[in-house]
Amino acid sequence: MLITDTVHPPIASSIKEIQTRTLLVFHSGCAYREKFEQGLYQEKMIPNKKMEFGTIDGIIGCVQLV
Numbered sequence: 001m002l003i004t005d006t007v008h009p010p011i012a013s014s015i016k017e018i019q020t021r022t023l024l025v026f027h028s029g030c031a032y033r034e035k036f037e038q039g040l041y042q043e044k045m046i047p048n049k050k051m052e053f054g055t056i057d058g059i060i061g062c063v064q065l066v
Helices: 015-020 031-042 056-063
Strands: 022-026 049-053
Touching: 022 031, 022 056, 049 056
Parallel strands: 022 049
Antiparallel strands: none
């Protein structure tokens, strides 16, 4: 699942557009992250930037509008 803030345009048109965005992900070793990165690899995508978090609350807190 991808979570974005409310003003981000839909990603449905192309997953490739997230390659230039900062991805907020769980720490290495998380099964959800592994599955997500496998999907990116299959699409031949290497994200430019990643920020790692230990909780979903931390991730959601970073995409909420201030």
